[in-house]
Amino acid sequence: MRPLDKVRITLLVVAAILTLVSIYLAVLYAPTHTTMGDVQRIFYFHVSSAWVAYMGFGLTFVTSLLYMKTKDLKWDVYAYSSAQIGVVFCTLAITTGPMWAKAVWGVYWRWEDLKLMMTLVLWLVFIAYLVLRANVQSRRKKANLSAVFSIIGLICIPLSFAANRLWSQYHPTVIATEEGSLQASMGFSFGIALLAFTILFIYILLTKIEIETMRETVEELKQKVGGRHG
Amino acid sequence: MADLTFLYAAYTIVWAGVFVYMLWLHFDQLKLRKDLELLEEVLHGEPE
């Protein structure tokens, strides 16, 4: 067994244990929220999914920059892997969010909330990123184009934060209360959930990177075999 | 009561989503491993 496999199995076991603990904490240990009721328990895993999604997208941005600097395809594999995981967890966050919102705010979505819009935009950008990758044939082109695309996709996000001040003139933002009124036990449960998802993210990322590296090897070998028989 | 339905639905989505994704990755990996073995065999295993 290679050392990397050992690390991965350890991570999987730790993630599984922490996940079970965090479900226990979120469902049974944490007190019911005084104003939001039991449905507030969605929060622990909703926010954790969103956190994993942001990590994935952020990592894609960094590794895309590294790829452009070094031209090493290794970084492109990292960027693709974390983008895919980001999209999966962003989908989870986006589908569970409205369920919480419906119960608490009475609406499924608030179009004036920057956080929600930002997540939706990031989700769309990275779905487009995956579509782009699926439709470029040449390996080198695929890496170059998707690196450029992920960088332009993320580069105007900070400016959009500044712009929010402008748009909120039209839509007064209701001050969100979810962070403000966290009790200590809730904070602890949330911390464990966040930790569980972070370790899960690292485990899935390592697995995905290994799969993609394997795919590269398979493609290379296929070329070799084709060259010999063809 | 409707609130709790949302809670159950959300938990199901999160855990089913994570589980299905990991399962999909696992089968992807198995398939690639088989491909790799086959290719290795073609390249090195068979006599010239």
Add this chain to the structure above:
Amino acid sequence: MSAVKAIFLKELRVEVRNVQAISSYLLLTVLILATFRFAFAATDPPMDQIAAPILWITIFFCGMFSLTPTYKREVENETLDGLLLAPISRSSIFFGKLLATLVVIFGMEFFAIFLFFGFFPVEVPDLLALFALVAIGTFGFVALSNLISAISANTSLGAIILFVLMIPILLFSVVMSAVGGTARIFAGDGIGEVVDELRLLTAFAVIFFATGYLLIEYVLGD
């Protein structure tokens, strides 16, 4: 600079000669505006609330449609390699094409705005503000779509990929500030009150010009 000029003139000639393409862009503008007119005739909402989104959606979709072939035709006619072998920098190709498409889009917008007021008669006290906003919004939009057009030229999909790549980035940058500012102008504000929107659109335009200039090397080269 002369390289940029040469590419600009070449592109402009290609665009102008292609009468069929130009007439199809103009027809598309008419059809999109007519669709909105007929759709809203059924419900008849207050004009000044729906006018700004309609104007910009028309501009965005016609613009993206007309910018799709900018780089695609070089790939299809197999002239891209020749262009890349020429002793000019990649960024001068980018800027030459950018300027040519700007001219085309401005022409199309002039027509679209003219037609727009025919279909949706809104009062605009400060026409200068409207033109300034449209012009600056267009700079950002065209810079971004040139870069995306270069990216999408390498894919196996047709026109659809440009829309898929472009719209998510456009949503948060140009769409909201341009529509917000235009809505205020239609509501009676002058240029003084939309300075924030103009500044924001300028910032996006600068960002997209800069990223295009810096990254076109990676997109066109291999």
